[in-house]
Structures are given as C-alpha cells and as structure tokens.
Amino acid sequence: MTPAARVQSSIELLDLIVLAARSQAAPADRILADWFRSHRFAGSKDRRAIRELVYRAIRACGPIPSSGREAMLRVAEEDRELAGLFDGSTYGPRPIDAGERAAAGGVAPKWLVDRLAASGISGAEAEALLDRAPLDLRVNTLKVQREGLELPEAATQTDAPNGLRLVPGTPVEQWDAYRDGRIEIQDTGSQLACHAVHAQPGEIIVDLCAGGGGKTLALAAAMENRGRLIASDTDRARLSRLAPRAERAGADIIEARLLDPGKETEALADVAGQADAVLIDAPCSGTGTWRRNPEARWRLTDASLARLCSTQRELLTLGAHLLKPGGRLIYVVCSLLDEEGAAQFGRFLGDNIAFKPQALSLPLGVPRDSGTRLTPFHDGTDGFFIACAVQP
Numbered sequence: 047m048t049p050a051a052r053v054q055s056s057i058e059l060l061d062l063i064v065l066a067a068r069s070q071a072a073p074a075d076r077i078l079a080d081w082f083r084s085h086r087f088a089g090s091k092d093r094r095a096i097r098e099l100v101y102r103a104i105r106a107c108g109p110i111p112s113s114g115r116e117a118m119l120r121v122a123e124e125d126r127e128l129a130g131l132f133d134g135s136t137y138g139p140r141p142i143d144a145g146e147r148a149a150a151g152g153v154a155p156k157w158l159v160d161r162l163a164a165s166g167i168s169g170a171e172a173e174a175l176l177d178r179a180p181l182d183l184r185v186n187t188l189k190v191q192r193e194g195l196e197l198p199e200a201a202t203q204t205d206a207p208n209g210l211r212l213v214p215g216t217p218v219e220q221w222d223a224y225r226d227g228r229i230e231i232q233d234t235g236s237q238l239a240c241h242a243v244h245a246q247p248g249e250i251i252v253d254l255c256a257g258g259g260g261k262t263l264a265l266a267a268a269m270e271n272r273g274r275l276i277a278s279d280t281d282r283a284r285l286s287r288l289a290p291r292a293e294r295a296g297a298d299i300i301e302a303r304l305l306d307p308g309k310e311t312e313a314l315a316d317v318a319g320q321a322d323a324v325l326i327d328a329p330c331s332g333t334g335t336w337r338r339n340p341e342a343r344w345r346l347t348d349a350s351l352a353r354l355c356s357t358q359r360e361l362l363t364l365g366a367h368l369l370k371p372g373g374r375l376i377y378v379v380c381s382l383l384d385e386e387g388a389a390q391f392g393r394f395l396g397d398n399i400a401f402k403p404q405a406l407s408l409p410l411g412v413p414r415d416s417g418t419r420l421t422p423f424h425d426g427t428d429g430f431f432i433a434c435a436v437q438p
C-alpha cells in the first residue's frame with residue numbers, strides 16, 4: 047500500500063470506530079482485527095502503520111469526532127508530512143479543502159475533563175493519561191524467582207516485588223517463558239493492587255470481580271498455592287479464560303465461580319463470614335487505563351458512570367459480608383475519578399463504621415483520603431485507586 051492509501055484506510059477504519067463508539071458496538075481493536083482479516087492485501091508493515099495512525103488519531107481527539115477524516119485532519123494539523131499525503135492520489139485521501147474543519151483535540155470530552163479536574167487530575171497529570179504504556183511483566187513465583195529468570199531481551203526491574211519492564215511491542219507472547227507460565231503480562235499498578243491484599247499461604251481469599259483472572263493468578267502465587275482462592279465474576283466469557291491461564295501458571299487452588307447478576311450473595315453464601323481477605327477489583331470507568339484503551343473516553347456517559355458507581359456500592363457491601371472478623375477488604379478501581387475511588391470508599395466507611403481504613407505500604411502512589419492513588423504521570427503505571435479496610 048502507498049503511504050497515502052494507508053491514511054485513507056485509516057480514515058475509513060476511524061469512521062467505523064466512531065460509529066461503533068456512538069452505539070456502544072465493537073471496540074476499536076476488534077474492528078481493526080476484522081478489517082485486517084478481510085483486507086489480505088495489507089501486509090504486516092501496512093497493518094502496523096495503519097494501527098499506529100488509527101490510534102494516533104483516537105488519542106488526538108478529546109471529544110468523539112464526527113468522522114474519521116476530521117479525526118485524521120486533527121493529527122495532520124501537527125504533522126506536515128501526514129498533511130502532504132492528502133494528495134488526491136489513487137486510493138489516497140482527497141486534498142484538504144481550504145477552511146476544512148479538524149476534530150477538536152484535548153484529553154477527553156469536556157464533562158470528563160471537568161470530573162477529572164475535580165478529582166485532582168489536570169494539566170500534565172491529565173495529559174499523561176494518553177501516554178504510551180510500557181510493557182510490564184510479573185514473574186510467576188510459582189515457577190521461578192525474579193533473580194533466576196532468563197529472558198531473550200533485557201528487562202528492568204520495577205517497584206513491584208516481582209515486576210519487570212520491557213519496551214512496548216516486545217513479542218513476549220512468543221517467548222518460551224510466557225508459553226510455559228513463568229511470566230505474565232501485568233501492569234505494575236495492577237501488581238501493586240494484588241500486593242495490597244497481603245495474601246498469605248493457607249488463607250481463604252475471594253477475588254470477587256476476577257474477570258479473566260489477571261489478579262487471581264498473582265494472589266495464587268502469593269499464597270504459594272496453599273489455601274482457598276475463590277475467583278468469581280458475573281461475566282461467563284471473561285471467567286472462562288481463567289482455567290487455561292491458571293493451568294499455564296501452575297496455580298492449583300483457584301475455584302472459579304460464575305455469579306448470577308443480582309444473586310451474587312446466594313452464590314457465595316458458603317463463604318459468608320469466612321474470608322481472610324476479599325479483593326474487590328470493581329467494574330469502573332477505566333479512566334486510569336486510557337493509555338491502553340483511549341477510545342474508552344468516547345464511550346463513557348454520565349448515565350453509565352452512575353450505574354458503575356451503584357454496582358461498586360453493592361460490591362463493597364457484598365465483600366464486607368464475606369469477611370470473617372478481622373478480615374481485610376481491599377477495594378480497587380482503575381479509575382482516577384473520586385466518585386469511583388476515594389469518595390466511594392469514604393462512603394462505605396461512613397456507612398460501615400465498624401470498618402477502619404488501613405494504611406497501605408506500597409512503594410508507589412500518593413495518599414488520597416483513606417486510600418492510595420497511582421497515576422501514569424506520578425508513578426508510570428496505569429491509574430488506580432487502592433484502599434484497604436479491616437473490621438476489628
């Protein structure tokens with residue numbers, strides 16, 4: 047493909063992505079994968095260049111643009127070489143009309159920029175939400191210790207106890223160490239959220255919103271495969287990814303439990319009052335993960351945020367009900383909005399005065415009310431709010 051043809055294909059893909067974002071349909075990654083499958087003439091270099099262009103344009107537009115062309119013009123405004131490819135050549139984009147409008151830039155739609163600012167995220171902190179994320183690994187101590195691990199490429203140690211960092215795009219999935227479960231791909235912030243659980247061998251631990259089990263596997267490793275680790279979620283597809291991952295990681299103590307939405311308490315009745323620790327990695331707006339998923343800021347609405355906050359409240363209540371006296375409740379969201387993080391947790395503490403917040407001794411982050419906040423700007427991790435409470 048010519049460079050101009052790649053730009054035109056990216057514009058057409060952005061049209062599909064914008065349409066899908068407006069109707070909460072397929073995510074950008076899926077749209078790209080489908081397009082590459084049905085356009086075999088696009089070779090690997092074309093695919094890489096198109097993906098790069100599409101994500102540059104998504105990052106460049108704060109509010110959702112009205113078309114793919116407007117989005118690409120936004121990038122072209124700051125890239126003369128790209129602007130020169132709007133040349134009207136065969137398969138290329140038509141020339142830029144005098145006065146043709148580019149999409150608005152910025153970090154996010156205005157209502158979200160305002161909410162972030164109200165939560166103390168503005169300026170450089172807000173801009174860093176759209177940086178490129180590094181590639182972080184967790185060494186699976188069920189199989190190997192960090193000191194004993196040999197990898198095809200040099201990695202630097204992170205602040206997470208078993209964390210390593212590589213250049214983004216390193217083909218980790220093709221490495222033997224990945225295939226045989228010695229390493230997992232996991233953001234440092236996510237690793238520190240697991241560290242905050244202080245999971246011990248022999249404990250009963252519930253990972254209430256386990257999803258595909260990223261954090262469950264880290265907990266199993268901390269528990270040295272001893273004790274009970276119940277991994278629950280309401281999403282069958284996500285939870286079904288856990289069993290093969292657990293097998294690869296050699297994590298034997300995980301009991302996966304699919305929850306019926308609205309009937310979670312019944313499904314976990316046998317654990318009520320028994321757990322040493324409950325991790326609530328709650329569903330959230332994901333404002334802390336825009337580095338990996340910049341399109342998410344086009345999809346979030348005030349109404350969906352309110353629904354997420356209400357689910358978080360219910361999950362906190364359920365988590366508290368599962369704990370034994372003295373048990374630890376660890377609340378985590380990959381969001382930087384206080385209504386999902388500090389204020390949500392503060393409300394729980396206000397409604398449940400028997401629970402006392404516990405300081406977290408994490409190597410990164412800054413205190414935010416009763417918890418700790420990690421941000422891409424301050425900590426180089428995804429954005430997280432992490433807090434712990436104990437009922438003495």
Ligand SMILES: C[S@@+](CC[C@H](N)C(=O)[O-])C[C@H]1O[C@@H](n2cnc3c(N)ncnc32)[C@H](O)[C@@H]1O
Pocket residue numbers: 254255256257258259260261262278279280281284305307308310327328329330357361
């Ligand atoms: C942030 S994700 C969890 C990610 C996961 N812990 C990991 O590390 O990969 C939140 C999860 O909460 C789940 N969820 C939503 N509502 C739930 C509910 N009522 N009970 C349990 N899980 C729920 C979602 O399906 C989603 O998988």
